[in-house]
Amino acid sequence: MADILRTALYLFISVFVILNYGLLLNGLVRKIVARAHGRVGPPIWQPWLDILKTYAKRSAISHGVMFFLGPIFRLAGGLGTYLFIPAIYGSVMFANLSFSGDLLLVMYFIFFGQLGMALGAGEGGHPNSAIAVGRGLSQMTSFELPFALSVIALAIQYHSLSITEIVAAQQGGILNWTIFTNPLATFAGLFALLGMNMHSPFDIVLAPQEVPIGPPTEMQSSFLGILQTNRAIFLSAKLVLFMNLYLGGATNIFAMMLKTFMLYMLSVVVGVSFPRFRTEQSIRFFLGVPTLLGLAAVIIFML
């Protein structure tokens, strides 16, 4: 019982930290992007205010049960992703619920949220949501391919489906990181990350110009609040996962922050520089170089 309670407490702390870290990342990146725009940018605590404000809305309308469940699924996806990733290698508090086969579960959770969201957005009924969900799902499947290939290559390379083990295998020096031991898989994975992070050129799903705001068009008040919460958690979860897979994980919280920040900056640097792809263009893109890289990585380690 005490174990469970302690785990629960640790999980709570872990989620709380990662949520705030996600918001901090968000605030920081807004500031950085603003600089590239030649602006000052919003204060770094703006994401907290936004999320508070959204929850504080006095009214909300729902279009049905699925509309209500959509954000819940999304949050479940985000939490699920995070909770099965060990955030800091060697830390009990941030070990979360990692277990030997967690990599597979995490990969499932990464896409679980999207699907839930699709249902909710679909019930919202706004054609923009529907179109964006269609775009999102097709784009998702396309970047899933290089990502899956990359993960497979890693699994083969490390003979493990446990993230903790993969991290453990990368300890002992910078050159042990996957990025150096298996650059092909890493680049395939990082391309997939670009797609996952929904930054340009892969943000057609949320594009305010092409389709106003995409799936969450009808989401408001606490529904949106849940989505915002999830966005913070899910973002950091993805980054932590990628850090664990390719950058050797983190042994303390500062290393984690630094590495995830660097990973996120990759998306940002590319995102500000390029306009967005159309859906079929991004599909074509992911099925091109990244998939080939992933395939090559798999093949190399198969051999």
Add this chain to the structure above:
Amino acid sequence: MFTPDRSKYPEIVDGKAVIDLDSGKYLKLWQGPQHPGVTGNMSLELIVCGDEVVDCKTHVGYLHRGFEKLMERRKFIQNFPIVCRICVPEPDTNEYLYAAAVEEVAGIKIPEQAKWLRTLNMEMSRLTSYLMWIGGHAGAFGLGPIGQWAVTHRDYMLDLFEEWTGGRVYHMYMIPGGVRNILPDGFDRRLEDTLQKIEKLMSEIEKVMLNNAVFKMRAVGLGIITKDMIDRYGVVGPIARAAGMKRDVRKNSPYLMYEHLDFDIITGTKSDAYERLLVRFREMFQSIDLIRQIMKYIDNSKNIHTKLPNVLHWKIPAGETYVKAESTRGEYGYFVVTDGSELPRRVYVRGPSYSHAVALLEDLIINVNIADVAGLMTSLHTYPPEIER
């Protein structure tokens, strides 16, 4: 002759495509009234099949203020402040054309210096409008920074307008008979500073936007307008020029002081969204060059205004005329009919994007990916306030 490829329609009955919305194959999508891709409000009623547009109806009228009616019950001078509101992002062309039309029917000759100042105003306004446009165009494809930079530089131009005319957006400067004020002291220096800033910006835009792989993938081949479509749809301005037509009112029927300026008509060949961007981009440099040329002729000591009859009861003899000028979007014209009274009988405003916005867009948009609709619209450079007036 261009006819859009409507092969994706399910069936053609009596030469008309029938789209059964209930079949589940099609989705009706409303874009607008407010859409980030358009300056102003208009809406597109799109029928989409998957990601592609199979039919489009444009709906305008969200910004209709009844200008032409209002002008019929205002005195000639009272119309001068309101015409600039017809086209919000590019007000000065309206001011010039109204003033020029009134001067022509009233038989007023304006001093040469006033013409120079007007020319300067028009070119600065062209540059300002293009800056706003290029920001919007980049934004329509998701290239945010260009919009941020370009609108900021547009603001630097507005600062100049503000110190020159006293107004930021609406300048109300080209009053019938001439202009309202001379240039302030030190204006030429600040203008040159701003032009240099804009030139720097343009080099940055060239690197980030024009030489951008993704941008090219989106814009090249988008919305190709063939030569025979130009006349068929009444297309004017940079769009016609991007199709290789040497059509520029400034050169073809010179007005103000353009015949004394040294410039060429910039044309393109490929006539897609990217080519139109290139033409406009080069025209921005052309504008900067023209502004520099014009500044050599500005002399603050010269007369800038012809004394008008008392404007409170100014009657203009019966007559009619059509004057036109090259705006950023092409031939902008005013058709003015007077009947000898204190009020104009009819003022018709010929906005250049009128035909782009409705007739051309509706056909050009067929088979375009909905993600590109915004880019296509900005590429046609429509300003709904001037369509609806």
Add this chain to the structure above:
Amino acid sequence: MKEIIQRLKQQFTISNVNQQRVDLTFLSVKKEQAVSLISYLRDFEKFSHLVFLTAVDRVEDIQFQLTYMLHNYNTHQDLGIRVLIDREKAEMASIHHLWKQAGTYQRELKEMFGIDFPGSPRVDESFILEGWDNIPPMRRDFDTKKYSEETYFPRPGRESHDPESYMKSKLYPEGDA
């Protein structure tokens, strides 16, 4: 331009030719001949560009004057063609088959002036206005100020004095001639 007018005169009954500027001429033609004249100009005289099509309400003559402005890109000449049509039963042949954008102009004329163009695409749909149930607003007999005051409630609390009558009331009131 003179030669063109001469040629036109051989085929059509044109009147009121008025050269406003070197590059701008107006002429009037009968309603029946208008469309064939315009087609002729487009196809044989290279007036390939329809600049605009609009109407002037000549309410005192119970007529609408339609003005078709054509442009020749070779000679850079504008040619305005005036056509008078009956105001009571305002109807005119459509030219949307000559230029695509003419359909839009005609829709606008139908809505703003109530001039019908049978056969023009979407001419009966509302164009700019929505739910308009008054006389077409661009007609001269429509009083926009009155309509606005009756419909949109100007903000109350304003009063103005005419200096002349105010001074009379202050300085030489009634009976003081």
Add this chain to the structure above:
Amino acid sequence: MTKETKHNPSILENNGLPEFERDYFCDARPEQSRPLAKYIEKFLNWARANSLWLLGFGTGCGAVELRPLMTARYDMYRYGIAPRPTPRQSSVFIIGGYASVKTTKRIIRSYEQMQQPKFVIALGSCPINGGMYWDSYNTINRIDHYIPVDVYIAGCMPRPESIIAGFDLLKKLIKEGQAEGANKYIENLDWYKANQKKIIKDWNMPDYNW
């Protein structure tokens, strides 16, 4: 709800409709919302004031000065203001100057789609007393007849600085708990509806409506 029914007058008689369909004609009666306990509300108001999402619906010329405001020179993001493309998520509606009848219909619809608390800022002369279109047959003269307005900004066009000042005032009002336009709208719904119906004769919305 297709376009063909548009000029059918019977469709405009909404009285017989059930409650859930009234929304199609902007005729549903929204629910009043009450502030929470004093200090909690104060805290939430502080958050609301510093996170203003404005609806990206520039209804008139005013939109032209929103662009500089959004971009680098004025950078409204640093004041916690950000544009939002959907009314559902927005809390501030900027009436950008004149509103034609056709746009007024969309303004009302968008306003009703926004979630409470919601705020309205009116730019320029036109929404105050008609502005330069005071005698136009197609523009309304006073926006406060149709939706409640919190802050007016004088000018034609107001400079971006003025708009920032307007936002400052709005923030002050929100923090003081005075920006209760949404509740005012609900309390006086019949009056607002009567005004709206007087000018908007065609209440049909585009084919989908939420």
Add this chain to the structure above:
Amino acid sequence: MSLKDILSPFYVWKRAFEKPYTTANPLTDRPGAPRYRGFHDNDMEKCIGCGTCADICQNAAIDMVPVEGIQTSKEDSGLRPKIDYGRCCWCALCVDICTTNSLNMTREYTWVDTDPDKFRILAGAQENFWTGKETGYKLGEGYKLLDHDRITMPMVDPKEGIKSFIELVKGYSKEQAIKEADRCVQCGLCIATCPAHMDIPNYIKAIREDNIPEAVRILYETNPMSATCGRICTHRCEEVCSIGVNGDPIAIRWLKRYIIDQVDRKEIAKILRNEFKPNGKKVAVIGAGPAGLSAAYYLTTVGYSVTIFETNEKAGGMVRYGIPEYRMPYEQLDKDIDAILDMGVELKTGVEIGVTESFDDIYKNYDAVFLSVGLQDSYSLSITGEHLPGVIPGIQLLDDVTKGQIPDLGKKVIVIGGGNTAMDAARTARRLAANVTILYRRREEDMPADQEEIEEAKREGVKFITRAIPVHIDLGENKKIILHWNKAEMLDQGPGKRPKPVLIVGEAYTEAVDTVISAIGQSPIYKLLPEEIGSQIKFKREKVITDKYGQTSLPKIFAGGDIVNDIADAISAIADGHRAAQGIDLYLSKQVKVK
């Protein structure tokens, strides 16, 4: 697509390391430009409330409203522009057209409020956050909306002019008149000042529209002697003309003259067409001066039968006998008079009341009597020697010249006085080939004569000696008259009072001349009134006291003209006549039909 196209966009990040474009504090860092068109500011002192700003505003944004602390006076309507910022579009046409340049704009541009009803401001009167802030937009350089320059009136060359009595002013041509009329902004400030309250803006408008019949009709509504007033009116309307604040006032008098010059007697009759049927009531008018003629005209238009009794051979009164022909040609006066007589007025000339006709008879036979005998006596100089043969009153000279009895003034003439009569006398004397000097006790700026009269006199070679008080007159040799005068200095009498001339001891001069003309004012003679009637009429300082309708304390007797009003000019007399006509109408018919 090339590698360059992939790498080049990353250039965007260069900006991140440069200074942001953002203005740190927009609310304070960026004041409006020096020419910025911000909120209006109005100089309350300079503004005259003409309302031209309200006229030009296409948005009907400007209301003219009364303001506390601003009194309505003849040159100030007392109204001030109140601007509705729910209408204003900041076009600044109101600033451009402001007749006084009082209306300007500040550089302040930020005004946010929660109450839409607050956006109305009495610019300059109400305390605002922009009160006292820097001025922004002003009228631009090299551009004007108003025309400040009067169309020059063609005149006879002074050298030619003094050779005869031909009219000096040639009158406007049609183009000139329309152009001059076009300058008017139709504010209507002038109406209050005109004693007759003529509808000046509208007759100017009629000129502009070239609608002479309409103009004539407007003129006759308030003034039946426009040919006269168009020439010799003291035109105080032009002093308050709003255009005159920054430029030349509209030539209202010349425009009036232009109207009446365009029509002849027959046309006037056709335009005026008396439609009233005789009502059988009879009114006697004593004195055919402007007041009498005016009263007669208006009474006739509503059906009274009027008889005018005049001592002189011809009607016209002081206008004919007191104003020289070069200013007031007799045929023009005749045109006015004939037009009135055409209406059916009976004129009896050569009637001297009390001699050829008894006042009592008139009083009994007529239903009402209008007394407008004018001022016939001149003030005496009250110095020794004033009765010497070479000393004559100014009006005497003018009267004689009119009657054709040209006196011999000699070579050297001195005119004492500074009024219009003095100028007329001096210039008449010039035309009789004399060297003329005007002697006036105060300074030139104190002279009651019209400025243009003074200037024209100078141009014609009349010399001026000011601050000169005549002391006494002697008879010298060769029938010469020696005038002794003394230089004076002006003694300030405190604020609001006219400075008083005081002799400077020791500065005495003498001048030997042929004739001395005294023109220092006139006084009435009431000897025509029988004792019992005269005693019932109340007087104050020689002037008859009347109510606003010209009715004296004897109900049946009305009075007007110079014997009533203090201004004593033609237009006041005409106004008196008009009012008396209304009074008589009210008295006899119990209603006012006279317009």
